[in-house]
Amino acid sequence: MKRQIPLFKVHMPKSVLKPLGKILLSGYISEGEKSHEFEKKFQEYIGNPNVALVNSGTSALSLAYRLAGFGPGDEVISTPMTCLATNEPIMLTGAKIIWADIDKTTGNIDPPSVEKRITPRTKAIVVVHWAGNPVDLKSISKIAKKHNLKVIEDAAHAFGTKYDGKYIGNHSDYVCFSFQAIKHLTTVDGGAVAVKTPEEYRRAILLRWYGNARSSTSDPIKWSGDVMEPGYKMHMNDVNGTIGIEQLKYMPKIVAKYQKNASYLLEHLRGIKEIALPKTTPGGKSSFWLFTIKLPDENYRAEFSKALRERGIGNGIVHTRNDNYSLFKTWRRDDLLGVDDFCSRMLNIPCGWWLTRKDLDYIVAGVKAAVREATLRT
Ligand SMILES: Cc1ncc(COP(=O)(O)O)c(C=O)c1O
Incomplete structure (x- = not known):
């Protein structure tokens, strides 16, 4: 039977079953001891004591935008990719x-393009660490300081990524993580927002649960603690927290495996003229959540993708540019040349923790065969 290599695979260690069974039958499964323990351990791992857990990466972003004070009349510079x-x-x-616009070699937001778009209404810059490769945060924070703007990092791809010697989660005003199913660290669903100060952390804790502190409800006959502003219901529960605690133990090895696999692919795919290999931003160490290659053009990519699929090698674009959706269409602009190039040529091939040396060799051989076939067909 043909080898099947998925582009993504959920990492769920068997060792999670025992603590998970215990919590499920404990009579208490909402936010509590376990989610708080995971929050503390996650803070220690990242090296930032001001990280609030929530129930998804999308919630983390929504909460960060609320904390940053986005509202009508503001302009926010973001990437469509x-x-x-x-x-x-x-x-x-x-x-x-x-x-x-983005840098067409990395898919990350392009600092000069950001600076060009600043107006008196600009409130913030939102960046995404594509594939786990860090954005040029030095340039972004320089621009932000100069114009007094907030920086929000979408680090959904970048758990375990380092920049300037520190884990992502320590550099900007708000950094948002996702613990969704196929991320390095999954709690099935979950997320976190890292902030800069204890005051903002406390506000995040309130906002994630109706503007009230959950711990203030432990007294059976009174709810202490005032509610000063309306919040959300986006706290993490103890079921997800239990999975998170267990997952975190494996993360040094899991992230290192992605990185080792990426090094192997970089070495063995070097010199193929039809393929541009991923580049890491200076000062960064990518977690390689994705291994993004670029092909000569869109037609070539379609043939190449098909040839890989015929060999059982999973591949895909994972995200597409947002500015093409009707929802955003009125804001479309035609000077996003980096986005045009990157979005039409990039493709992700497997690189994750599940790959054996044999799988890697099979991928290398498959890529070379797919290049031959795509070259003949286009
Ligand atoms: C770049 C990026 N941001 C945000 C998210 C949202 O995370 P979640 O699915 O945890 O809400 C994802 C999810 O895959 C993502 O890839």
Whole structure:
């Protein structure tokens, strides 16, 4: 039977079953001891004591935009080359999205393009670490400081990524993580927002549960603690928290495996003229959630993708540009040349923790065969 290599695979260690069974039958499964323990451990892992857990990456982004004070009349500079989760919550605040271009080699937002779009109404810059490769945060924070703007990092791809010697989660005003099913660290669904100060952390804790502190309800006859502003219901529960605690133990090895596989692919796919290999931003160490290659053009990509699929090698674009959706169409602009190039030529091939050396060799051989076939067919 033909080998089947998926583009994504859920990492769920068997060791999670025992603590999970225990919590499910414990009589208490909502936010509590386990989610708080996971929050503490996650903070320690990242090296930032001000990280609030929530129930998804999308919630983390929505909460960050609320904390940053987005609202009608504001302009927010963002990248269209991402998941809808980055941009729809901006729209829901009433702020206007201004699309910046991306670096066509990395897929990350292009700092000079950001600077060009700043107006007196600009409130913030939203960046996405495509594939886990960090954005040029030095340039972005320099622009933000100069114009007094907030920076929000969508780090859904970038758990375990380092920049300037520190884990992502320590550099900007708000950093949003996703623990969705196929991420390095999954709690089935979940997320986190890292902030800069204890005050903002406390506000995040309130906003994630109706503007009230859940711990203030432990007294059976009174709810202490005032509610000063309306919040959401986006806290993480103890079931997801239990999975998170267990997952975190495996993360050093899991992230290292993605990185090792990426090094192997980089070495063995070097020199193929039809393929542009991923590049890491100076000062960064990518977590390689995706291994994004670029092909000569869109038709070539279609043939190449088909040839890989015929060999059982999973592949895909994962996200497409957001500015083509009708929802955003009125804000479309025609000077996004980096987005045009990257979006029509990039493709992701497997790189994750599940690959054996044999799988990697099979992928290398498959890629070379797919290049031959795509070259003949286009
Ligand atoms: C770049 C990016 N941002 C945000 C999200 C949303 O995360 P979640 O699915 O946890 O809400 C995703 C999800 O895949 C993503 O890829």
